[in-house]
Amino acid sequence: MTLTQARITPSKVNANSRDEDLMLAYQQQHPQAFDYLYQRYRQPLFSYLMRVFNDQSLAEDVYQDIWLTLIKQRQQYQLTGSFRSYLFCLAHTRVMDMWRRQGRLSLEHSWSLEEHDTTACAWYEPEAQLAQWHLAQRLAHCLQQLPDEQRLIMLLRLELDTGLSQLAQQLNIAFETLKSRFRYAQAKIQRCLGE
Numbered sequence: 211m212t213l214t215q216a217r218i219t220p221s222k223v224n225a226n227s228r229d230e231d232l233m234l235a236y237q238q239q240h241p242q243a244f245d246y247l248y249q250r251y252r253q254p255l256f257s258y259l260m261r262v263f264n265d266q267s268l269a270e271d272v273y274q275d276i277w278l279t280l281i282k283q284r285q286q287y288q289l290t291g292s293f294r295s296y297l298f299c300l301a302h303t304r305v306m307d308m309w310r311r312q313g314r315l316s317l318e319h320s321w322s323l324e325e326h327d328t329t330a331c332a333w334y335e336p337e338a339q340l341a342q343w344h345l346a347q348r349l350a351h352c353l354q355q356l357p358d359e360q361r362l363i364m365l366l367r368l369e370l371d372t373g374l375s376q377l378a379q380q381l382n383i384a385f386e387t388l389k390s391r392f393r394y395a396q397a398k399i400q401r402c403l404g405e
Contacts, residue, residue: 229293237284262305264354272304298369352402360395
């Protein structure tokens with residue numbers, strides 16, 4: 211029996227369960243599984259949003275929207291990639307939606323779950339958190355100096371373990387455009403950090 215076919219009982223769900231098992235359990239109406247996922251990802255997800263927006267109120271609004279989206283679309287989750295990737299894909303789409311509503315992005319640069327199947331979120335593979343956050347304050351400052359589109363590409367590249375061509379495909383952006391944004395962002399951050 212594969213994991214996707216297995217029924218997960220409440221007794222098998224605990225704080226040490228794998229993310230993917232917890233999400234499958236949540237699909238099967240085990241609310242405690244959601245609680246474990248929320249506890250595990252509330253800080254990393256909110257930190258990501260704070261780095262993107264540098265505005266606590268806006269980050270909180272998008273943060274709540276991401277969790278509500280996860281709740282509403284839990285039946286669409288498929289075990290084709292990591293849960294972390296799926297969650298950060300939801301985050302990306304909500305960031306893009308927010309920027310589009312604010313007029314910071316044109317429609318051609320936006321990407322929404324309403325326009326794409328949520329299984330696309332499974333393509334993301336998360337990268338381990340930066341090994342040390344001793345440069346976190348300086349890096350956060352440098353990231354905030356970037357234009358929105360460059361900052362978003364750089365943050366996603368830092369969060370996810372995927373090549374630029376895959377990232378361009380996932381975000382529905384021309385590869386050369388994404389590569390150029392990434393290169394400019396990288397150069398600006400290096401100058402800002404004095405490296």
